[in-house]
Structures are given as C-alpha cells and as structure tokens.
Amino acid sequence: MAKAVLFDELGGPEVLRLDEVALGEPGKGEVRMRVDAIGLNRAESLFRSGSYIYQPDLPGSRLGYEAAGVVEAVGDGVHGFAAGDAVSTVPSFRMTEYGTYGDAAVLPARALVGRPDGVDAVTGAATWMAYTTAYGLLVEVGGIDPGDVVLITAASSSVGLAAIQVANHLGAVPVATTRTGAKRRRLLEAGAAHVIATQEQDLVEEVRAVTGGRGVELAVDPVAGPGVNTLIQAVAPDGALLLYGFLDPAPVPMPIAPDFRGRTVRTYLFEEITVDSEPRLRRAKHFIDAGLRAGSLAPVVDRAFDLAEVVEAHHHLESGAQFGKIVLTVRH
Structure with a gap:
C-alpha cells in the first residue's frame, strides 16, 4: 500500500x-x-x-x-x-x-x-515543469537571440523565475513585471535586468525607456485577459507575444497594437514540448540538465x-x- x-x-x-x-x-x-x-x-x-x-x-x-x-x-x-x-x-x-x-x-x-x-x-x-515551459517559450517557439529583450510577466512565479534564468543563460535581457514594488529587489537579485511594477508604473512607457523606444522582441504571459491589449503595445513590430496561461478568466480580446506590422500572437502549452514532440523533449532535457550541472539554472x-x-x-x-x-x- x-x-x-x-x-x-x-x-x-x-x-x-x-x-x-x-x-x-x-x-x-x-x-x-x-x-x-x-x-x-x-x-x-x-x-x-x-x-x-x-x-x-x-x-x-x-x-x-x-x-x-x-x-x-x-x-x-x-x-x-x-x-x-x-x-x-x-x-x-x-x-x-x-x-x-x-x-x-x-x-x-x-x-x-x-x-x-x-x-x-x-x-x-x-x-521540470518550470524549465521545460520556459525553454519552450524562449527557445523552441520564441527563438530568442543574444541581446533580445524578453518581457516576463508574473515573474515571481516558478516559470517566471525560470524564464529569467534561461534568458540570462542565452545572453538575452530579461525584463520582469510584478504588480507592486514589494518583490522588486528579489527579482533583481534573481537576475532580472529591469523590474516594472505594473500597478505603480506605466508598462508601455517603461518598456520603451528600456528598449530605446523599440519594444521587446518577445513577451511571455500566463495571465491573458484584457491585459493583452497593453502587452501587445510593448512588443516590437516584428516581435511576438506568447500566452501560456489564463490566470485571468476574463475573455481575451484580439490584441491590436497601433502599429500593425508583423507582431505574432500565439498560445503555448508545455505539452508541445513534453508530450507532442520527442525531438523537442530530448532537446529540452539536454538543455536543462546542462544548465543544472553548470549552475546557470537553479x-x-x-x-x-x-x-x-x-x-x-x-x-x-x-x-x-x-x-x-x-x-x-x-x-x-
């Protein structure tokens, strides 16, 4: 028994x-x-x-x-x-x-x-849940490169913190969001290059300041809901917004940025890595295992x-x- x-x-x-x-x-x-x-x-x-x-x-x-x-x-x-x-x-x-x-x-x-x-x-x-999710978002689907700016919402979650580490591991620039400034110091200590408290700061203005007005190459978000209309305005014209959760149960509008050019909006589920594709799962296992051994993923x-x-x-x-x-x- x-x-x-x-x-x-x-x-x-x-x-x-x-x-x-x-x-x-x-x-x-x-x-x-x-x-x-x-x-x-x-x-x-x-x-x-x-x-x-x-x-x-x-x-x-x-x-x-x-x-x-x-x-x-x-x-x-x-x-x-x-x-x-x-x-x-x-x-x-x-x-x-x-x-x-x-x-x-x-x-x-x-x-x-x-x-x-x-x-x-x-x-x-x-x-493994946090890092396979973060790996899929940033590597397999997001395809980030060194120097890309990644906006990570709900960043104090296990997936958010994993995404910060994966971004740093790949030479990208992780920008974390949190509702208030209470977790700002801990997010910076966890590796975030910048932290935006969304109830105290204007998200779009802060992102433009960080990126020189361009916007982020990738935004990853587990919340969804009507907030995606704000998030899309923080994404560069050729960037992407990936939604991997629905913590806000409100309907999700089709997000439209003032500049219509080239933004990708996509949903993502961790099963795309762990269930649907043996090659993707094999790559994720090697990536995460190497990061654990090196200490860059913790x-x-x-x-x-x-x-x-x-x-x-x-x-x-x-x-x-x-x-x-x-x-x-x-x-x-």
Missing part, C-alpha cells in the same frame, strides 16, 4: 485528502518510484477545481506532474533506469493517467530523467510543506504570495 492525495469532487483545496491506495507493480514501459519531494503547479490547482484544459476522473482522482525520488522497480521494456537510481519527473503525461502526489508512484519511464549528482530531491522536484524554492499539509500548501499556491516553487516533502 502507498499513501496518495486524492479528491472525489471539484472544489477548493479542502477537497484534497490523503489516503492509502494499492499501487501495484509497474507495467510495460513503467517505473515505480519512491517519492521524496513533489513540485506544486497552478495546473494542479486548476485541475482540482475543474478549470483545467481537461477534466479529472471522479471520484478518486489523483493529481500531480512533478516529483523526485528513487526508482524502486522497473517494468518490462524499460531501459536506462534501474532500482536505486535517483530521478525526477518531466510532465509528459496527463493527470487522468498518472499522478505524483503521494509517497510512491507508478509512472511512464519516458517521464523520468536522471537526477545529477548534487541535485537534491527538493531541487529535482522544483525543476530553481528558486519558496517554501516546503509536508505531504500531510497538502491542503495548506494549495492555499498558499493560490494566494499569489509565493516567490518561486512550492514543494511537498515526504517522510518515509
């Missing part, structure tokens, strides 16, 4: 419960892992509340994309992993198929990556909760007060 977080109805964090489940042995192409740490994501909050891109199978739905731990057993046809290997998970499955919230999990082997020496379980659990962890505190952790996830990744730790 294993402990797992389940929910039987849609709702707030209180619907989550910790229960015992029969985990079973890994099947063909699967691995059973002992879970030591779990990374939390907004995707799981939306999934739990019924607002995600797909719906949970109720009752008894599991959840969770990210974890780090140790391989306990491998199924038939699995190559490259063996019992005792330290691993992390890449979000390359759907939560209607598998889940990571628990003290053990059976997962597809394709979702595992080896954990480099010196990378502990908490760091390993805080890495997840920022906001706070760690015990697995039994999952309800409190989800309340914190939804508060907007965090700076970086929220993690659950598992005691065995």
